Amino acid sequence: MKLFDVYPINDxxxxxxxxxxxxxxxxxxxxxxxxxxxxxxxxxxxPHYVQRITDQLNKVGFYSNSIHIPLQVELADKLGKVSGxxxxxxxxxxxxxxxxxxxxxxxxxxNGRKKIIAFTKSFHGRTSLAVAVTDNPAIQxxxxxTDNVIFLPYNDEAALEACFKAQGExxxxxxxxxxxxxxxxxxxxxxxxxxxxxxxxxYNAIFIADSVQCGYGRSGKFFSHDYAGVDADIYTMAKxxxxxxxxxxxxxxxxxxxxxGMLGTTFGGxxxxxxxxxxxxxxxxxxKLIDNAVATGNYLMSALKKIPQLQRVxxxxxxxxxxxxxxxxxxxxxxLFRQQVxxxxxxxNTIRLLPSLALRKKDADEFIIAVEEEIHxxxxxxxxxx
Numbered sequence: 001m002k003l004f005d006v007y008p009i010n011d012x013x014x015x016x017x018x019x020x021x022x023x024x025x026x027x028x029x030x031x032x033x034x035x036x037x038x039x040x041x042x043x044x045x046x047p048h049y050v051q052r053i054t055d056q057l058n059k060v061g062f063y064s065n066s067i068h069i070p071l072q073v074e075l076a077d078k079l080g081k082v083s084g085x086x087x088x089x090x091x092x093x094x095x096x097x098x099x100x101x102x103x104x105x106x107x108x109x110x111n112g113r114k115k116i117i118a119f120t121k122s123f124h125g126r127t128s129l130a131v132a133v134t135d136n137p138a139i140q141x142x143x144x145x146t147d148n149v150i151f152l153p154y155n156d157e158a159a160l161e162a163c164f165k166a167q168g169e170x171x172x173x174x175x176x177x178x179x180x181x182x183x184x185x186x187x188x189x190x191x192x193x194x195x196x197x198x199x200x201x202x203y204n205a206i207f208i209a210d211s212v213q214c215g216y217g218r219s220g221k222f223f224s225h226d227y228a229g230v231d232a233d234i235y236t237m238a239k240x241x242x243x244x245x246x247x248x249x250x251x252x253x254x255x256x257x258x259x260x261g262m263l264g265t266t267f268g269g270x271x272x273x274x275x276x277x278x279x280x281x282x283x284x285x286x287x288k289l290i291d292n293a294v295a296t297g298n299y300l301m302s303a304l305k306k307i308p309q310l311q312r313v314x315x316x317x318x319x320x321x322x323x324x325x326x327x328x329x330x331x332x333x334x335x336l337f338r339q340q341v342x343x344x345x346x347x348x349n350t351i352r353l354l355p356s357l358a359l360r361k362k363d364a365d366e367f368i369i370a371v372e373e374e375i376h377x378x379x380x381x382x383x384x385x386x
Contacts, residue, residue, distance in 0.1 A: 010336065017044030020356050020363045022342070031366055034342040038181065038213045038319070038354035041240030042283040046358075049243055052279035053272060062270045071274035078281045079251065083222045085231075088251040089258070092269030096212035096238035097125025099248040102263050103234045104129045104173060107206035110256055113172035117163060119154040121183030124175060124210055133175055135183075154180065155188060157195045168203035178224030181213040181354075184346040185314055185321025193228035200233070206256075207232040212248075213319070216240035217284055217357055220294035220317030227316070240357075245276035289357040293317035300353070300364040307368075309375050320353040321346065328378055331371075338377075339370035 012030075016023040020043060022030050032040065042049060056071075063069070072092060080086035091106075093099055104116060118124070118133035125131060131144050135151055150167070152159045154176075164171060174196050180186040200207040209215075209232035214224040216237060221227060223235055233256060238248030248268070267273070284290060297317040304313045304322055311323040324331050332351050335341045344352035355363070 019043045030340045032342045033353045033355045034344045035354045038239045040356050043356045043358040049279040052275045056275035072269045075274045092249045093265045097127040097130040099236035100124045100130040101127045103208045103250050107173035114148045115170040117174040123182035155192045164199045171205045173206040175208040177210045179214040184350045190228040197230040209235045212238045217290040218319045242276040247273035293357045303368045321350050
């Protein structure tokens with residue numbers, strides 16, 4: 001049997017990882033500024049994380065949600081405190097797409113409506129509802145397409161207000177990333193998020209804050225939406241929540257009520273997942289990683305802005321993007337294969353940085369040197385020979 005070929009693969013096999021570094025089977029070390037797509041939040045193989053999961057595995061790895069799982073209660077309590085939302089409710093699942101899927105369903109259960117507002121260049125996942133609200137027809141199968149989704153321009157308050165004025169009584173929810181990741185590291189403005197909050201309250205719609213990539217402290221606040229000073233009705237999260245262990249969840253405002261059977265999952269909230277998620281929150285808290293995301297992120301962005309060939313350096317905390325001109329279009333590939341640095345991308349010309357929140361200034365310095373060296377090599381080789 002062959003693997004189903006849907007991923008463009010770099011010819012690298014990682015066999016070891018620690019902190020912000022990974023090693024291939026030849027022993028070559030790489031600096032990881034991508035974190036496996038924003039997943040590695042506290043650093044690879046953090047000893048507390050490894051110990052937490054190991055200890056739990058030696059007790060019980062899995063049983064279903066048909067019995068008491070005290071770790072879920074412990075996780076809900078810790079997450080409420082660290083996120084600043086102790087009065088919210090937690091539903092656990094397995095992935096960001098599943099989190100968004102359940103959030104959209106819960107909103108529809110709450111108000112009995114079907115219409116959803118989403119935004120251009122959004123990415124919310126690949127399950128049926130999640131991909132329907134993702135602005136990329138190339139990944140929507142015919143069965144995913146629905147007339148219930150309205151795509152509006154991102155950060156356009158006037159378009160949002162006009163849509164609510166015309167269809168407000170039909171709108172079930174608004175789903176929005178606080179910072180678009182796949183869309184190119186584009187931040188939602190505070191007035192835009194405040195307008196979403198106001199209109200959702202006015203029309204009894206549900207404000208869903210997609211925090212799968214931009215949440216869990218990556219932006220320098222627990223949720224990037226917090227920069228706008230608003231409270232969403234539902235926050236979705238995954239990626240950095242488990243530092244590589246599949247775990248996700250939604251936290252739900254107290255005015256949204258549960259009913260037996262309305263949501264469900266086999267693996268969500270299992271013993272190992274909760275142990276992993278608790279370890280992540282404990283390390284974030286103990287090592288002050290959200291503060292580190294602010295300090296190291298500001299340091300890194302400041303250094304990047306001093307490199308004249310890079311364009312539109314932007315972001316919050318350790319969610320950073322910058323554009324490269326056409327003559328440097330191979331910069332990301334060259335950083336990987338010539339400088340041994342993993343980074344991410346957003347089409348057509350954005351390099352994305354999504355490192356561990358434990359990234360050190362010395363790691364940032366190493367990256368800046370690699371970028372400068374590679375730009376120098378690429379521009380020197382492009383000059384005509386006299």
